Amino acid sequence: MRDAPETDELLPPDRTLMGPGPSNVHPRVLRSMATPLVGYLDDYYVEVMNDLQELMRYVFQTDNEYTFAVSGTGTAGMETAFSNLLEPGETVLVPSNGYFGERMGAVAERAGADVVSVDAPWGEPLDPADVERAVETEDPSVVGVVHGETSTGVKQPHIDTIADIVHDNDGYLVVDTVASLVGNEFHTDEWGVDVVYTGSQKCLSAPPGVAPITFSDRAAEKVKRREEPVRSWYLDLTGVWEYWGDERNYHHTGPASTNYALREAMRMVAGEGIENVWDRHRRVAGAIKAGVEAMGAPLHVAEDYWLPTLNPVEVPDGVDDGAVIERMMDDHGIEIVGGLGALEGDIFRVGCMGNSARPENAMQFVSAFGSVLAAEGADVDPEAGVAATSRVLGE
Numbered sequence: 001m002r003d004a005p006e007t008d009e010l011l012p013p014d015r016t017l018m019g020p021g022p023s024n025v026h027p028r029v030l031r032s033m034a035t036p037l038v039g040y041l042d043d044y045y046v047e048v049m050n051d052l053q054e055l056m057r058y059v060f061q062t063d064n065e066y067t068f069a070v071s072g073t074g075t076a077g078m079e080t081a082f083s084n085l086l087e088p089g090e091t092v093l094v095p096s097n098g099y100f101g102e103r104m105g106a107v108a109e110r111a112g113a114d115v116v117s118v119d120a121p122w123g124e125p126l127d128p129a130d131v132e133r134a135v136e137t138e139d140p141s142v143v144g145v146v147h148g149e150t151s152t153g154v155k156q157p158h159i160d161t162i163a164d165i166v167h168d169n170d171g172y173l174v175v176d177t178v179a180s181l182v183g184n185e186f187h188t189d190e191w192g193v194d195v196v197y198t199g200s201q202k203c204l205s206a207p208p209g210v211a212p213i214t215f216s217d218r219a220a221e222k223v224k225r226r227e228e229p230v231r232s233w234y235l236d237l238t239g240v241w242e243y244w245g246d247e248r249n250y251h252h253t254g255p256a257s258t259n260y261a262l263r264e265a266m267r268m269v270a271g272e273g274i275e276n277v278w279d280r281h282r283r284v285a286g287a288i289k290a291g292v293e294a295m296g297a298p299l300h301v302a303e304d305y306w307l308p309t310l311n312p313v314e315v316p317d318g319v320d321d322g323a324v325i326e327r328m329m330d331d332h333g334i335e336i337v338g339g340l341g342a343l344e345g346d347i348f349r350v351g352c353m354g355n356s357a358r359p360e361n362a363m364q365f366v367s368a369f370g371s372v373l374a375a376e377g378a379d380v381d382p383e384a385g386v387a388a389t390s391r392v393l394g395e
């Protein structure tokens with residue numbers, strides 16, 4: 001017999017989550033998770049699923065029928081997109097300008113696809129002209145693009161132009177919006193995107209564990225025409241759709257509490273109005289941006305493709321980024337993180353997502369960050385930073 005381990009009741013510390021996600025969850029959303037469970041095909045749960053689908057169509061700005069929440073985190077959404085759309089031997093074009101674009105390639109390779117890339121340096125978006133050239137030479141059936149690249153803080157502009165390029169070649173465009181949807185303007189139907197997925201724990205501010213996804217009819221038709229079954233049983237759209245579609249048959253047990261939370265989080269977005277939510281992210285992140293720039297720690301991204309939900313702040317000369325991140329957490333309870341891959345050691349990644357994208361968080365962050373940088377020996381002006389943030393918030 002093994003002895004029962006001794007553990008304490010959960011009492012997590014109170015953090016201000018301003019990293020690349022998760023973001024802070026609103027009490028209303030937390031409360032929804034403490035409501036009673038029902039069975040996965042209970043009439044009540046089916047109604048919850050219906051509400052979820054309508055709310056997801058709203059946040060994606062789509063009329064797509066095939067809209068549902070994958071039971072898994074954002075990566076499960078990514079895997080659902082590529083493993084359904086791609087058959088072995090097909091070519092997929094993915095971006096090389098960030099960590100999550102590269103992950104798309106790794107996921108597509110497991111689906112048996114030939115992976116080719118369209119290149120841009122980390123810290124810059126793809127140029128549609130490069131996408132066009134790559135589509136002409138490689139003839140991919142599927143093209144993946146990351147709308148908000150969390151590793152660099154770059155927003156990919158011209159999604160509609162890229163969709164036209166892909167469609168002119170009879171291909172399908174998949175867009176990752178895990179770190180951008182709801183925090184940035186996005187129009188699935190208007191821009192002509194075939195498959196879009198996101199995560200629950202970033203700008204939606206629900207707990208991690210479910211990944212909203214939407215397939216256009218045209219994309220779903222491609223999946224139905226497959227010659228070989230999808231290699232993942234769990235993520236196969238045709239199976240999952242037996243649960244989320246009209247049939248409502250058992251496929252797997254829906255994660256009820258997480259979906260309750262997602263529903264409540266999206267109700268909050270709907271209540272505020274998605275255009276207002278986009279504006280709030282831009283305004284609060286704009287105050288952070290103004291603050292760090294005024295103190296002397298600018299963003300490592302050009303204004304044209306700044307991603308308000310993830311701000312890449314340059315590490316000032318002579319400063320140990322790890323020490324700053326640790327002090328922010330230990331002294332101020334604020335989570336920020338460092339750079340990844342090609343930008344490791346060069347940037348701090350400061351998130352401004354969902355319920356964390358609030359004016360008081362911007363003030364709290366900029367004031368703590370300035371004092372921590374100064375204490376770590378950076379040549380910065382913390383007071384100028386706070387003044388700039390407060391000015392932008394007051395405008």
Ligand SMILES: Cc1ncc(COP(=O)(O)O)c(C=O)c1O
Nearest residue numbers: 073074075100148150178179199
């Ligand atoms: C742009 C992007 N795509 C995909 C993912 C993967 O999501 P998850 O960690 O929820 O599986 C992330 C997570 O940070 C992300 O930022």
